[in-house]
Amino acid sequence: MTPGSGSGPMKDCEYSQISTHSSSSPMESPHKKKKPAPKRKWEVFPGRNKFFCNGRIMMARQTGVFYLTLVLILVTSGLFFAFDCPYLSENITPAIPAIGGILFFFVMGTLLRTSFSDPGVLPRATPDEAADLERQIGNTEDIANGSSSGGYRPPPRTKEVIINGQTVKLKYCFTCKIFRPPRASHCSLCDNCVERFDHHCPWVGNCVGKRNYRFFYMFILSLSFLTVFIFAFVITHVILRSQQTGFLNALKDSPASVLEAVVCFFSVWSIVGLSGFHTYLISSNQTTNEDIKGSWSNKRGKENYNPYSYGNIFTNCCAALCGPLSPSLIDRRGFIQPDTPQLAGPSNGITMYGATQSQSNMAAATPLLQSEPSITSEELPLPGKTTISGPCATLTLGQPTPPSSMPNLTSDSGLTDMIPLKEEHEGHQFLTPEEAPSPPGMLPSGSPIIHSHTMHVLSLASQDSLHEDSVRGLVKLSSV
Known part of the structure; x- marks a missing residue:
């Protein structure tokens, strides 16, 4: 619109229309709130662990020694491939660097697989599970101790199971x-x-348990072969060079060989010894923890024989190294499921407490749609009233009970005209759906009830002019 066209009131009217259209209602927020991104379980993991790559890598919190392991393997192997392998490949055979490379990659692969995987962590109990278990333990201890004495401390909490006798x-x-x-x-x-x-x-840099023990064993076993391999061929390299140019000149020509020999000499004993110890544990199907504590004996005839051993070295090795790998129990990359929010009640001004929507629907529509001899309903508060005194009474002839969300309607008119009833000698009941004609617009008996409040039933009944007086009375009472 141009400034010269139109009158003043018209401009005000258009201005008010634009202002009303642009303003947001108080119930609507101008900016939609963004839902927080769902968290993964590793972000709130209760244990003292570190996670990398969005939870794919799981390690212990103290990883300083692990980095030292990496440095020792990488530096020693790198010096060997850089200073010794060219001479050995030229003077002996090219298979030496090839075999050394295979051992190196196998060692690194098993090391990273052991360090970055879940060792078999057991999930902690939820608060509900913990409370239920504590309650069971408390009841068991009370029964075992008789009456709870003041200064008596209950015994350690243990359970006994029988495994292979x-x-x-x-x-x-x-x-x-x-x-x-x-x-x-x-x-x-x-x-x-x-x-x-x-x-x-x-x-x-990790625990060694059920899910990574086989990789740990293959790591120390392959590292033993790699250490012995490097140490042996470093000595061979120094000897061959010393035969050609003398011992001192050989050390000057390949100073890295001295460092490699020193590192391998001091580490080979511990690595080979550790590999032998775990070979013994695997052959007897024991763990380091059980062996240190002396839990089991290898002799089958003794009282504390090992119930987990198969009695055969080959079978024990196959069970430890070739069995199926169990899945992780903590699901560290799974999303945290938020608590399911409760459904909100109807927004028609009637607040419901202590009853579900289906119960309130049933209470509101049963007198008009059901053919039961007696019914009860939940107590629903009304605007201006706190509670309803009690449940619906038994239905009698000519006096149908009104909805539970409204007062008694027998003093006013006409709800009996809406559904004709029939007298029987044995009791008073509603007519069957075939015998009682339904008012226009109402649901037949047996159909699902989907109305959320009684006022909807009134709006259906108001379509029939024959029930005008009854509807007027209902509306009048519902507004109290």
Whole structure:
């Protein structure tokens, strides 16, 4: 519109229309609130662990020694491939660097697989599960102790199960609020219960348990071969060079060989010894934790024989190294499921407490749509009233009970005209749906009830002019 066209009132009218259209109602927010992004379970994990790559990598919190392991392997292998392999490949065989490369990649792969995986952490009990378990434990201890005495401390919380004829105690974990399965233990460094717990290894930066023990064993075994391989061929390189140019000149020509020999010499004993120890554990189907505590004996005839051993070295090795890998129980990359919000009540001014929507629908529509001899309904508060005194009474002849959300309507007119009733000698009942004609616009008996409040029933009944007086009385009473 141009400034010279139209009159003043017209401009005001248009201005008010634009202003009303642009203003937002008080019930609507001008900016929609963004829903918070769902969190993954690793972000709120209760244990002392570190996660990387969106929860795909799981490690212990203390990883300094793990980085030292990486540096030692990478530096020693790198020096070997850079200073020794060219001479050995030229003077002996090209297979030496090829075999060394295969061993190196196998060592690195098993190390990272051991360090970055879930060792078999057991999920902690939810608050409801913990409360229920505490209640069961309390009842059991009260029964065992008789009456709860003042200064008496209950015995340790344990359960006993029988595995292959051997009694095994399941201990209660006060941190995770669970009874630990057999062979499980709580790691104090990671603050987790680990299934088939072997030990916490700082060199790999993780616990060693059911899900990564085979990779740990293959790591130390392959590392033993790599260490022996590097040490042997470093010595061979130095000897061959010393035969040509002398020992001192050989050291000057390849100074890295000295460093490699020193590192391998001091580490080969511990690595090879550790590999032999775990080979013994696998052959007897034991864990480091059980062996240190002396839990089981290898002799079958003794009382504390190992119930987990198959009695055969080959079978024990196959069970530990070739069995199926169990899935992770903590689902660290799964999303946290928020609590399901409760459905809001109807927004027609009538607030409902203590009853579901279906119950309120049934209470409102039953007198007009049901053919039951007696009914009850939930108490629903009305505007201006706190409670209803009691449930509906038994239906009698000529006196149908009004909806539970309204007062008694027998003193006013005419609700009896809406549904004709029939007298019977044995009792008073509504007519069957075939015998009682339904008013226009009402649902037939047996159809699903979808109305959310009584006023909707009134709007249906108001379509029939024959019930005008009854509807007027209902509306009058409902406004009280």
